[in-house]
Amino acid sequence: MTLDGPEARDHIAGLDPWGLRRIEQLLSGLEGVDAIKLVPDGRGGIEEIHVLSSSGLGAKQIVRNIESALMAEFSVEIDHRKISVAQVQKPDIPRAEVVEVPAAEPQAAAGEGRREVLLDTFGIERSGGQAVCRVALKRGESEYVGEAEGPDYATVRLEVAASAVLRALESAHDSRVRFVISDVSSTQVAGQPLVIVLVRAFAGRSSTTLPGVSRVHDSLEEAAILACLDATNRWVGASR
Numbered sequence: 001m002t003l004d005g006p007e008a009r010d011h012i013a014g015l016d017p018w019g020l021r022r023i024e025q026l027l028s029g030l031e032g033v034d035a036i037k038l039v040p041d042g043r044g045g046i047e048e049i050h051v052l053s054s055s056g057l058g059a060k061q062i063v064r065n066i067e068s069a070l071m072a073e074f075s076v077e078i079d080h081r082k083i084s085v086a087q088v089q090k091p092d093i094p095r096a097e098v099v100e101v102p103a104a105e106p107q108a109a110a111g112e113g114r115r116e117v118l119l120d121t122f123g124i125e126r127s128g129g130q131a132v133c134r135v136a137l138k139r140g141e142s143e144y145v146g147e148a149e150g151p152d153y154a155t156v157r158l159e160v161a162a163s164a165v166l167r168a169l170e171s172a173h174d175s176r177v178r179f180v181i182s183d184v185s186s187t188q189v190a191g192q193p194l195v196i197v198l199v200r201a202f203a204g205r206s207s208t209t210l211p212g213v214s215r216v217h218d219s220l221e222e223a224a225i226l227a228c229l230d231a232t233n234r235w236v237g238a239s240r
Contacts (some may be wrong), residue, residue, distance in 0.1 A: 020038050020040060020046065021191065023038065023046075023070070023074065024036060024038050024188060024189070024190075025190050025191065026069055026070075026073055027049070027051075027066055027069060027070075028189045028190050029190075030062070030065050030066065030069060031055065031057060031065065032051075032053045032055040032057035032061070032062045032065070033051055033052075033053060033062065033066075034051075034052045034053055034054055034055070034211070034213075035051070035052040035187060035189055035194065035196050035213065036049065036050065036051050036052070036187070036189065037049075037050045037185065037187040037188075046078065046082065047082070048082055048083075048084065049066065049078070049082055049083045049084070050084050050086070051066070051083065051084065051085045051086065052086050052088065052196060052211065053085055053086070053087050053088070054087070054088050054211060059085040059087060062085050063080050063083045063085060064080075066078070066083055067080060067083075086183075086198075088198060088209050088211045116139060116232075116233045117137050117138070117139045117144070117169065117172055117229060117232070117233060118137065118138045118139070118229070119135070119136075119137060119138075119225055119226060119229060120136040120137060120138045120143060121135075121136045122134065122135040122136065122161070122164070122221070122222065122225055124157065124160075124161070124221055126152050129151060129152050130149060130150070130151065130152055131149065131150060131151070131152040131156070131157050131160050132147065132148070132149045132160075133147065133148050133149075133157070133160045133161045133163075133164040133221065134146070134147045134164060135147075135161070135164040135165050135167075135168050135225060136168070137165070137168045137169070137172060137229075139172055142172070144168040144169070144171040144172040145168055145171070146163075146164045146165060146166065146167030146168030146169070146170075146171065147164055147167060148160045148161075148163035148164040148167060150163075154220070155185075157220070157221055158184045158185070158186065158195065158220055158221060158224045159181055159184050159224075160221075161221040161222075161224045161225050162181050162184050162197055162199075162224045162225065162227070162228050163181055164225075165224075165225050165228040165229065166179035166180070166181065166199065166228060169228075169232055176203065177201060177202065177203045178201075178202040179199055179200065179201055179202075179232070180199070180200040180202075181197065181198075181199060181200075182198035182199065182200050182209060183196075183197065183198040184196070184197045184198075184224055184227070186216070186220055186223075192215060193215065193216035193223075194213055194214065194215055194216065194223070195213070195214055195216060195220055195223035195224045195226075195227045196211070196212070196213050196227060197211070197212045197213075197224060197227040197228055197231060198210070198211055198212075198231075199211075199212065199228060199231045199232060201232070210231035210232060210234075211231055212227040212228055212229070212230035212231025212232070212234070213227050213230060214226035214227040214230055
């Protein structure tokens with residue numbers, strides 16, 4: 001059975017009332033899969049499968065694992081060309097080139113460690129087809145503000161919110177570090193709504209890609225902000 005035929009689409013769509021949810025839950029538990037996004041074709045089938053991985057497992061092996069899992073669990077065969085794997089490296093910047101940031105106060109929850117920079121407030125203004133996001137971050141008693149603007153579309157607002165965080169973070173680092181958004185998207189893993197970001201950090205002559213993720217609680221834009229902080233705070237913390 002293949003995903004390109006109507007019988008396969010009917011088979012997948014009939015797995016449960018939530019359509020492809022069971023497939024997503026299965027694949028998110030595979031080795032090497034940090035996050036996964038299924039793109040439906042609008043007819044009950046899958047158009048694309050996108051995977052984010054930071055493990056040492058090769059992309060071809062991850063694709064084979066996905067193919068095997070679909071066949072074993074659902075008797076469904078998928079064209080490997082529909083599966084794309086984005087692999088990111090864990091932060092690995094020489095200590096001498098990392099900008100040191102004084103630690104913030106420990107968080108109340110045990111086991112969460114310390115966060116270098118915390119979200120204080122944020123707001124989004126939507127007018128004339130444009131969205132402007134302003135973010136205020138705190139590091140101890142210091143406050144840093146960033147702002148970004150873009151077209152008022154749902155997907156673009158995620159990038160606008162994330163970019164506002166990065167502008168504030170650059171201020172917190174006295175512009176000795178530059179950050180650029182490589183990608184930001186919303187997805188679901190095991191039924192949980194998430195926002196995933198990839199941030200490119202430049203410090204001196206070194207650069208690295210920083211993955212961050214946050215659950216969606218109040219809004220996608222807030223989750224994009226927290227995902228950026230997750231990426232950058234873990235980078236600075238890991239470099240100590």
